[in-house]
Amino acid sequence: MKLPLHERERVIIKTREHSRVLRQPVGAFLVLTALCTFSLGYLSRDDLSDWLASNANVWMIVAVVLWAALVLIWSVIPWARWLRSRIVLTTERIMFRPTYNDGKLQSVGLFTVRDLVAHSKAKNAMTRAGTLDIVLNQGYVRLSHVPSVQYFRSLAMEAMANLRSSQSMAHTETTNSEGMGA
Template sequence: MGYPKDNLAPDETVILHRHPHWKALVLPVLGLLLATGAVGAAWWWSRSLEVSDTTETVIGIVAGVLWAVLVIWWFVAPLVRWATTHFVITDRRVIFRTGVFTRSGIDIPMARINSIQFRHDLVDRILRTGTLIIESASDDPLEFNDIPQVERVHALLYHEVHDYLTEDDDETAQP
């Protein structure tokens, strides 16, 4: 699914649209498995007890509610957060948006980008992800974590900035 066209300026073109790398979902998936296993074990254990049907039903309901809360907390919320985080490069700017109820974002015009760096450790290199660091005019460097194929994105963004600045210089040089 592409970035919504109604969030772009007229004639603005999306060059790249990324969500954070899937590694951001590893812990939530482990949380889902852990919650399911723990609640399943508790339910199985409660079935082996000599208790009344009503007590067994109450234990089952409590286990189900506990499982639902843990799944929402550990899996659904991070999944929604991941799905609503967008890193977008257009022909005019870099866009970063995140959040569901409280949205936040930043737009960096191509003309204001001074330098572009990336950083990744061994695990990030294996997973082909990393941190993209963009320094814009008069601002502290902005770090965008878990960008998939960070080296490719770095090179693409560098070329876009170069093309944008070269195009801008050509327009100002003409009489």
């Protein structure tokens, strides 16, 4: 994915949502596959009743088509959405493409951020995944399923501090150079 970066902007970290969001699609795939193989195995038996044995091939096709449709809806589409999700921290902003979005990359400038609040539950102690709230002047933006949310927050806070200090140094140099020529 090509990122639209500004002239002196650099990427600090690029990630996607934590892979735990794929638990439900993988579970759905396994359950659907087990149900489909059971039904195909049942329909291939020799001791079926007459009304079921006469249409067993049709029911097998229906089972496979239903399996394919449900796997597409409950497993493949969520996996594709997860692949498209992005969370990028640069030297000037935080860019993100949420899972349920029309595909547009959104961004929040680090100058507009008042605070970053990281939430993680005790049960996520091993994965360290959690939610990052980007507090702005007029509300907040919530990023869910951020991997190593505390580490991401510390990198973002450091980038904000570096950005503000470089801007104040540039402002000081401009002010001093204007007074020297007089």
